[in-house]
Amino acid sequence: MLLSVNNVTKSYAEGAQRTEILRGVDLSLEAGQAIALTGESGSGKSTLLHLCAGLDQPDSGQISIQGQQIAGLKDSARAALRRSRIGLVFQQFNLIPSLKVADNIAFQARLAGRWQADWAAHLAQTLGLEAHLQKYPEQLSGGQQQRVAIGRALAARPALILADEPTGNLDEDASDKVLALLLELVRDTGAGLLMVTHSQRLAARLGAQQHLSSGVVA
Amino acid sequence: MYWAGFKALISHWRRHKVQLAGLILGLMLATAFWTGVQAINAQARQSYAQAASLMGQDQLAQIVAIDGQNFPQEEYIALRRAGWQVSPILQGRWRHQDSYVNVMGIDPVTAPPVGPTGLGQMSELVSFITPPGVGMAASQTVARLAGVPGLPALQVSPDVVGGLVLTDIGIAQDLLGAEHQITRLIVVTPGTTPLPEGLRMRPAAQDSELTRLTDSFHLNLTAFGFLSFAVGLLIVHSAVGLGFEQRRVLFRTLRALGLPLRALVVLLLSEVAVIALCAGVFGVVLGYGLAAVLLPDVAATLSGLYGAPVSGGLSLSPVWWLGGIAVALLGALAAAGQSLWRLVRLPVLAPAQPRAWARASARSLWWQFGAACVLMVAALGLAVWGQGLSAGFMTLAALLLGAALVLPGFLYAVTGAAQRLSRGVGAQWFWADTRQQLPGMSLALMALTLALAANIGVGTMVGSFRLVFTGWLDQRLASELYISARTKEEAAHLRSWLQGKVDATLPIWGVEVPLDGVQTQIYGMQDHATYRDHWPILKGDADLWDRLAKGDSTLINEQFARRTGLEPGQTVTLPKGHQLRIVAVYSDYGNPQQQMIIANDLLTDLYPQVSRLRYALRVPPDRVAALADALINEFGLPPAHVSQQDQIKAYSTEVFERTFSVTAALNVLTLGVAAMAILLSLLTLSIIRLPQLAPVWAVGLTRQQLAVLELLRALALAGFSTVLALPVGLLLGWVLLAVVNVAAFGWQLPMTVFPTDWVRLGGLALLAAAVAAAWPAWRLASMSPARLVGVFAHER
Structure with a gap:
């Protein structure tokens, strides 16, 4: 099992009150599998994704990646896990503005010590970024920036890709292209993909769907 | 419309309290430094005028010895007998252990009926002229000398300048060990007989010479006050600029909703004015405190160097207070000028990207560099061909401004080279990210560079002077x-x-x-x-x-x-x-x-x-x-x-050290303000930097690692600024020694360098940067992951 989520709960304090976001979520993802996580706004999709990435900790329940529990890990161990096994793609791209495109793509892979020039070149070519490698992110369009973000997520050949509405900022045509690329690369690398999306149309293109409603998987 | 717009604009400061604190603090410190120095100058000049007018010395001619020394009292008696209506004065410096005061002995019977002597209020003339006598002095002088043995009973007189005791001439002769001696005679009505040999007539108002002699000292003080003022204004400029930049979206929205550009500018000017008025009031109070702390040293210096009596206490007119607040207002408007100009030129649909600020700053590097070159050439020209003290200070101003303008370009070049030379991806990101922070940090770093350069320059001057002075004392006092x-x-x-x-x-x-x-x-x-x-x-x-x-x-x-x-x-x-x-x-x-x-x-x-x-x-x-x-x-x-000999040397050395104690104090304060500027910049940046740091954290760097990098970044930037400040400081020292000193005092000193002082200052700069960066770094290290995650959540 690549990703296993068992009975995970999460709530946030808002003043004196606590708001429950996740109320016992179960989810599993195999290597090579792609799952779309859908749900209404505020249903807890992004929160679940952040918990899976080790960016935040659940109140209760267990999350494991390739059999390793992440709940008990220290901050540095969770950082190492993200570096080496997880690729993250955000809606707003979250590229590093001070680095050029080539350096953005290489950044995580080099942090993890897994950078391969051939693979990086292949990614740049596949993503159609060859002509833009020496540019800064701000000089690219939204679609191009999202392709850079996908390149960064895949450069370290992560086991798990977590994508939080990666096409939320793109028009339909650009969304289709980016998703096609993402799925193609996931297939090539054998990674698992968990993608949060609002779009039923895009969700239908992934192998499986999980719908989150009121903090539980429906 | 106006009120709603104003409320929307000032709501920014409610959410950015640190930034607001920085703005107020910068303005407050700038105002305090400027008004503090002006208070010292005003008080000193007021004292000179008061001293000159005492006994009508500014209106009446005087008879003095041709060698400037005291002369025998018999000459006075002879002149009186020859029909001269003259009144004797003996003046000297009285000292008991660490207490000292200028003593002026007068003859109340023959004293001219002009000037605010206050003697008319003395009902008991007998007690004034009969031992142990009475000493009249300003209230703060009476307080300072309370309990000091050897002086006559002191009585408060508002007409006597601070630092001076006015007493009967007989009492003064005893106090000063100048039996039957007088310093000068005030001529009420001249006689017809010629003056005896060895005496000469000095026309009225020659005491304004004191003003001329002390002018260079006050100009020096003003220059350092202005430097501190400029450093404070850099903080204000930075805070206002950032505040404007962060509100680009709001400006666009307000204009899109129908608020005219002119109204927006008026509202922003009002906002700056309100903040400036509040900060100005606090700044003037702080300046008063600063002046009160520094004035005793200044008074001692002026008394030791020029024999000028200066009150150790402050009494300032309402005009000074209003002037201080006006300075705060004008300073704030000057600091906000560039931001307002940018706003005026901003199209209503301009993209509201914070990055635009950085891009604009990067573009402005070239003209900044060009302006810096022009200023450096001007400084060189002024140093070589300029005449007088004004040219000397213009050289200093051009040099410092040039150095400040060249700093961002210098840091861009250095961090760029470091990025190119780095091997690891972390190091490359570190330098690239450092480069990106420069627009937000450069003003604070300019402040640090100016403070360091001033410290090195003044340190070089004082150190060189001290070495030469000590050797010179040995030669002259053989x-x-x-x-x-x-x-x-x-x-x-x-x-x-x-x-x-x-x-x-x-x-x-x-x-x-x-x-x-x-x-x-x-x-x-x-x-x-x-x-x-x-x-x-x-x-x-x-x-x-x-x-x-x-x-x-x-x-x-x-x-x-x-x-x-x-x-x-x-x-x-x-x-x-x-x-x-x-x-x-x-x-x-x-x-x-x-x-x-x-x-x-x-x-x-x-x-x-x-x-x-x-x-x-x-x-x-x-x-x-x-x-x-x-x-x-x-x-x-x-x-x-x-x-x-050793007593005179000790006294001379004490006067020397006191002379520079005020500039040393201002130097340390300027460095403190620069550290404050760095702290405020880092705190402000730490808020807007989260979206830049969160992705790096998300892909695998821990918060602690990021915090350490933030600390290292501040140290690196402070270190590079120190490197630039060193040659600038040495040039500053050379200008002070070879240009300003010559113009102000008429002598030139050989320049000596003190590398250990540079190391100490460099260490101090790094320490200041580390202290300033410690809090933002600690906040980052201990920040809850939820806040960083919030960056990704809030983007929708």
């Missing part, structure tokens, strides 16, 4: 004892008494005469090994001492040579037409007047009336104390008339 008799008869008796007790008795006789309209001291020098071996000659002929002894030559001090452009080999004509060849120029630090030395015999020939009361004695060191004791107890000289 004799072991310095004595002065009270009368001609006592002097003659003293000379014979000393025979067989000392190795040499060297006269210190001189006169003060106008030479081309400038008062010039002329001293006689007896040919003796003391002078041949020690006198601080800067340049001169090889046989200068032999030629001086022959009586056809003269030595002139550096001030004289620089003012007139005279060199060894040229001639000077004395008032009576006597021509003397200049054979040497000597250094004469601390003397505000021009001076020349001639053979002692020639002096007595040319000026037979010269006062012959003062002598330097050569005594074996082990007999100095015993002889000094004998002079006082056996011969009967007052203790104030016997000075040992």
Whole structure:
């Protein structure tokens, strides 16, 4: 099992009150599998994704990646896990503005010590970024920036890709292209993909769907 | 519409309290430095005017000795008998252990009925003139001298300037050990008989000379106050600029909703004005406090250097308070000018990206660099061809401004090179990210560079001066004892008494005469090994001492040579037409007047009336104390008339250290303000940097690692700024020594460098940066992951 989520709960304090976001979520993802996580706004999709990435900790329940529990890990161990096994793609791209495109793509892979020039070149070519490698992110369009973000997520050949509405900022045509690329690369690398999306149309293109409603998987 | 718009605009500051604190603090400090220095200057000038007007000295002519020394009281009695309506004054410095005060003795019976003497309020004239007498002084002087033994009972008088005790002349003669001596006579109605030999008439209002002498000191102080003011304004500029940049979206929205551009500008100006008024009030209060703390040292310096009585307490007019607030207002508007100009030129649909600020800043690097080059060339031109003190300070201003403008480009180049040379991805990101922070940090770093350069420059000047001054004191004060008799008869008796007790008795006789309209001291020098071996000659002929002894030559001090452009080999004509060849120029630090030395015999020939009361004695060191004791107890000289070499040196060194204590204090404060600027920049940046740091954290760097990198970044930037500040500081030191000092005081000093001071300052700069970065870094290290995750959540 690549990703296993068992009975995970999460709530946030808002003043004196606590708001429950996740109320016992179960989810599993195999290597090579792609799952779309859908749900209404505020249903807890992004929160679940952040918990899976080790960016935040659940109140209760267990999350494991390739059999390793992440709940008990220290901050540095969770950082190492993200570096080496997880690729993250955000809606707003979250590229590093001070680095050029080539350096953005290489950044995580080099942090993890897994950078391969051939693979990086292949990614740049596949993503159609060859002509833009020496540019800064701000000089690219939204679609191009999202392709850079996908390149960064895949450069370290992560086991798990977590994508939080990666096409939320793109028009339909650009969304289709980016998703096609993402799925193609996931297939090539054998990674698992968990993608949060609002779009039923895009969700239908992934192998499986999980719908989150009121903090539980429906 | 206006109120709604104003509320929307100021709501920004509610959410960015640190930024608002930075803005207020910067403005407050800038105002405090400027008004503090102005308060000191205003108080000093007020004291000069008050001192000059006391007893009508600014309105009436005076009779003084031609050598500027005290003269016998008999001369006064003779003049009164000859029909001159004159009133005697004795003035001197009284000291008891660490307490000192200027004492002015007057004769209340003959004192002129002009000027705010306050004597009219004294009902008991008898108690004033009868021992132990009464001393009138300003309230703060009375408070300062409370409990000090040896003075008459002190009485508060609002008309007496601070730092001065006004008493009966008889009491003053006892206090100052100047029995039957007077310093000058105030001429109420002149007589018809000629003045006795050795005395001359000084026209009214010549005391304004004090203002001229102290002008350079006050200009120096003003320059440092202005530097601190500029450093404070950099903080304001930074905070206002960031506040405007962060509100681009709001500006666009307000304009899109129908608020006219002119109304928006008016609202922003109002916002700046309200903040400036609040900060200005606090700043003026802080400036008052700063002045109150520094004024005693300034008063001591001015009294020690120029004999200028300055009140140790502050009494400032409402105009000063209003002026301070106006300075805050104008400073804030000047600092906000660029941001307002950008806003005026911003199209209503301009993209509201914070990155635009960084891009605009990067684009402005080139013109900044160009302006810096122009300023550096201007500084060079002014240093080489400029004339006078104003040119000196313009050189300093051009140099510092040029250095400040060149800093961002310098840091861009250095961080760019570091990025290219880095191997690891973390290091590459570190340098690239550092580069991106430069627009937000550069103003704070400019402040640091200016503060460091000022510290290095002033440190170089003071250090060089100290070295030269100490050596010079050893040369000038080669004799072991310095004595002065009270009368001609006592002097003659003293000379014979000393025979067989000392190795040499060297006269210190001189006169003060106008030479081309400038008062010039002329001293006689007896040919003796003391002078041949020690006198601080800067340049001169090889046989200068032999030629001086022959009586056809003269030595002139550096001030004289620089003012007139005279060199060894040229001639000077004395008032009576006597021509003397200049054979040497000597250094004469601390003397505000021009001076020349001639053979002692020639002096007595040319000026037979010269006062012959003062002598330097050569005594074996082990007999100095015993002889000094004998002079006082056996011969009967007052203790104030016997000075040992080490006492004079200690006093001179104390005056020297006090002279620079105020600039040293301002230097330290400026460095503190720069550290504050860095802290505020980092705190502000730490808020807007989260979206830049969160992705790096998300892909695998821990918060602690990021915090350490933030700390290292601040250290690196402070280190690079120090590297730039070093040559700028040395140039500043050179300008101070070779240009400003020459223009202000008339002497030049050799420059000495003090590398250990640079290391200490560099360490201090790094420490300041580390302290400033510690809090933002700690906040990042301990930030909850939820806040970082929030960056990704809030983006929708």
